Amino acid sequence: MTEKYSAKIVSLNEDKIGTAAHGSATFEIENNVMKIHISMKDTPKNTQHWEHFHGFPDGKEAQIATKAQDVNGDGFVDLPETEAVSGTTMVPFDAAPHDMNVPNDTYPVSDINGSFEYEKIVPLDKLRAKFKEVFGTDDLELDKRVIYVHGVPADLKLPNTIAGAIGKYDQHVTLPIAVGKIVKD
Template structure:
């Protein structure tokens, strides 16, 4: 038996970054696999885009961030500001989601038009085991998660108030540009 989920991905921080990133994510979970397909349009061009699902380890229902989460009033919702409504970064949509290694350079890169497609089939048991190791439960609870797409051009001048440095990756990499609620299809 399979379960299908979708997320309509809408722009975030578009007023500042000058593009309205949007798209769609589809997930199909079977006994053995999780198939993930994400297509994005109008993202910052020629840029690597981190993408993940976020949520609360305790199973609370995550919601997408809006400009209401801009607590420091700098005109941007940065990664830490999303946490109150969206929870923490959980599973990356990179070349190996089941390893749950978030900071890396193996995420999709948009083309000159700001378009990219991401498609992967993940071994579900491996992902669930790693998820349980990190978050204490092997239930991904996709319908309680939100997806974020991150990343702006390195030459975009961001205010000093923008937070979200992860290891060697600065706020240009982690700034959310789009988000969507994952729902059962």
């Protein structure tokens, strides 16, 4: 039996980044694999876009961030500001989601029109084992998660109040540009 999940992805920070990123995601689980498909449009063009599902390790239901999460009033919702409603970064949608190695350079890059497609078939046993190692459970609980797409061009002027740098990756890489609630179909 196939389990199916989807998310309608809507823009976040669009008034500050100059484009309203949007798209969709689907997740199909069958025969110990998860097929992931993410389609995005109107993202900042020619830019690498980190994308992940976020959630709470205790199983609390995650919600999408809105402008209400801009607690410091700088006009941007940055990565740390999403955590109160969306939880923590969990699984990356990069070259190897089952490795759960979030900071890396294997995420999709948008084309000259600001579009990209991401497709990956993930071995579920490996993903669940790594998820259990990190979060103490192997239950992905996709319908309690949200998906985020991040990334703006390095030359976009951001206020110094934006937080979210991870290692060598600055706030341009981690700034959320779109978000969607994952639901069971």
